[in-house]
Structures are given as C-alpha cells and as structure tokens.
Amino acid sequence: MRAFGFAAAMALGCLFAAPVADALDASARTPVPERSYRSAREALRTGVREYNAGDKEGAARALEYAAGQGHALALWKLGRMYADGDGVPHDDLKAFEYFSKIADANTDDGPDAPDSGVVSSAFTALGGYFLDGIKGTYVRPNPERAYDMFNYAASYFGDPNAQYNLARLYLDGTGVEADAKQAARWFNLAAEKGHRPAQALLGDLLVNGMGGISAQRVRGLAWLALARQGAEGRKDDWIVTLYEKNWAAASADDRAEAESQMQTVGSIRRRR
Known part of the structure; x- marks a missing residue:
C-alpha cells in the first residue's frame, strides 16, 4: 500500500503544483488571530x-x-466552514485552498493514519471543485482531475x-469513458x-439493467427499499421518487422477496 501511496503522491503533486503556486495563500487572506496559543492542539480545542x-x-x-501550524483537522474544519458559509463568508476558493493544503501535506499517508478520514474527505471535496470549477477563479472545470481526486480517495x-x-x-x-x-x-x-x-442508484441500475449489466430486479428493489427507509428530508426526495417508480412497476412476488432481501443487504452494511 505504501508503494501506491508514493506513486499517487508524485502524480497528485503535479496536479496541485501549477494552480496552487499561482494562487494567493488561503492564510494570507485570513486576519491574524487576535490571541496566541501555546500549541496548535490548544487552538484546535x-x-x-x-x-x-x-x-x-x-x-x-x-x-x-x-491551521497556520499545519493542523489537518483545523484546515479541514475551516475548509468546511468556508464551503458552507458557516459562521464565515462563503468562499469556495478559500475552502479549496484549505483542502489543497491537506492534500499536499498528506498524499503519502496510509489509510490507517490518524488523520486518514480528514485527508480522504479533503480529496473528495477537491474532486467536487475540480468537477465544477469555481467561477471567477483559477480553478477551472477539469473532469480528469476530478476523477483523479475521487479515485484516490475511493481506492x-x-x-x-x-x-x-x-x-x-x-x-x-x-x-472517463462511460462504464x-x-x-x-x-x-x-x-x-x-x-x-x-x-x-438508490445501484438499485435503479440493477432493477432496470443497462450498459451490459444483467437485470437483478429483486436485489435492486431491496437496495432501493433500504435507501428509501433511510431517506431524510427534502434532500432525499429524489430517492423516494426513484423508489416509488420502480416499486410500482414491480410484481407483488418481487416486492415480497425484496423486502425479505433487505435484511441481507442491510446485514452487509452492519458488518462493515
């Protein structure tokens, strides 16, 4: 795994070098804190x-x-705050630069490292920014870089x-080529x-079969039902709609078997 990490670090170093070097450093646009702390850990607490x-x-x-001391969790939290406009002005470029600092400093960290969750989340956030770009900034839409970020964090x-x-x-x-x-x-x-x-999307793929995937209607319905069971609020309305469309088109036997299989697919999730 370390060999993969080193190779990825070399490749991702090239990805970040050009744009970030030309950008204003995120901390340079941030007011200097009014008080000092004995350590980055104390400041984080x-x-x-x-x-x-x-x-x-x-x-x-x-x-x-x-964050100025390079603390990964502080960098990540600030990135999220600026990305969401949570207590600070919404600023996607600042968020991008905070996440970039995490990625640049931790590309060779293994998945068992203490900050691995923060690092993987930073790469995922960067993937989103590369996918859509940040209007009016040097961060242009670049789906290939987005793929690299997502693939690294996923794999x-x-x-x-x-x-x-x-x-x-x-x-x-x-x-990437559709597959x-x-x-x-x-x-x-x-x-x-x-x-x-x-x-939800796996369930839809399996119910309908497409792109060379053989239809597995019952298993697909089971995944859709599990997704529907956990749906929360308006943000998940599309999941409910997808479930209802496929469920309405299914036979009574397929529905009954899918409800039974929900326990099986759910147990996979609980074991992980």
Missing part, C-alpha cells in the same frame, strides 16, 4: 469548544491559528462519498457502507 458554543467567529480565529482510503462520486463519473461518462459495470461496482462499495444515494 478552543476552536471546537467555541464553535459548539455558537461563537463561530471566535472558533474561526482559533482554527486559523491551528486508497475507501471513502464512501468518493466511491459514490466516482461511480457517478463512470455512469455519466464524465472525465455502467464500473459504476455499479463503486456504487456497491459505497452502498454497503450505508451511503443512501449510492444504494
């Missing part, structure tokens, strides 16, 4: 405590101190969000980890 207490401005100042770290996004690229033929079988493979890996959108 303070930032988390103030964030949870609702003082997001104070949290950002503390996290900026820790090396087993990140379910990256696996889902990689599957979408294969399904749509974006940045429904590869899409189903990556959807399946994410679905087994409880990723609802992956469960």
Whole structure:
C-alpha cells in the first residue's frame, strides 16, 4: 500500500503544483488571530469548544491559528466552514485552498493514519471543485482531475462519498469513458457502507439493467427499499421518487422477496 501511496503522491503533486503556486495563500487572506496559543492542539480545542458554543467567529480565529501550524483537522474544519458559509463568508476558493493544503501535506499517508478520514474527505471535496470549477477563479472545470481526486480517495482510503462520486463519473461518462459495470461496482462499495444515494442508484441500475449489466430486479428493489427507509428530508426526495417508480412497476412476488432481501443487504452494511 505504501508503494501506491508514493506513486499517487508524485502524480497528485503535479496536479496541485501549477494552480496552487499561482494562487494567493488561503492564510494570507485570513486576519491574524487576535490571541496566541501555546500549541496548535490548544487552538484546535478552543476552536471546537467555541464553535459548539455558537461563537463561530471566535472558533474561526482559533482554527486559523491551528491551521497556520499545519493542523489537518483545523484546515479541514475551516475548509468546511468556508464551503458552507458557516459562521464565515462563503468562499469556495478559500475552502479549496484549505483542502489543497491537506492534500499536499498528506498524499503519502496510509489509510490507517490518524488523520486518514480528514485527508480522504479533503480529496473528495477537491474532486467536487475540480468537477465544477469555481467561477471567477483559477480553478477551472477539469473532469480528469476530478476523477483523479475521487479515485484516490475511493481506492486508497475507501471513502464512501468518493466511491459514490466516482461511480457517478463512470455512469455519466464524465472525465472517463462511460462504464455502467464500473459504476455499479463503486456504487456497491459505497452502498454497503450505508451511503443512501449510492444504494438508490445501484438499485435503479440493477432493477432496470443497462450498459451490459444483467437485470437483478429483486436485489435492486431491496437496495432501493433500504435507501428509501433511510431517506431524510427534502434532500432525499429524489430517492423516494426513484423508489416509488420502480416499486410500482414491480410484481407483488418481487416486492415480497425484496423486502425479505433487505435484511441481507442491510446485514452487509452492519458488518462493515
């Protein structure tokens, strides 16, 4: 696994070198914290405590101190805050640069490293930015780079969000040649980890069969039913719609067997 990590680090170093070197450093556009801390760890603890207490401005100042010391979790949290406009002005470029710092500093970390979850999440976020670009900035849409980011996080770290996004690229033929079988493979890996959108799209693929995939209606319905069971709020309305469409078209026998198989596919997820 270390050999893969080193090769990936070399390749990804080339990916980030050109644009990030020409960009303003994220920390250069961030106000200097008003207070100092004994360590990045202390600043991180303070930032988390103030964030949870609702003082997001104070949290950002503390996290900026820790991020300036290269603390991966602080960099990631700030990236998420700027990406979401959570207590700070929404700024996708700043978020991109914070995530880039994590990627640049940790490309050779293994999946068992303490910060592996943060690192894989950063690569996945970067994949999203490369996929769509950031309007008015040097970050242009680049589906091939998006593929590299998603593939690295999906393959090396087993990140379910990256696996889902990689599957979408294969399904749509974006940045890579369309391949429904590869899409189903990556959807399946994410679905087994409880990723609802992956469960829904895998189920739809299996129910209908496409791109050389043989229809497996019962198993597909079981995945759709499992996704529907976990659907939450308006953001998952499309999952409910997809489930209802396929469920309505299924025979009573297929529905009954699918409900039985839900326990089987659900147990795969619980064991992982």
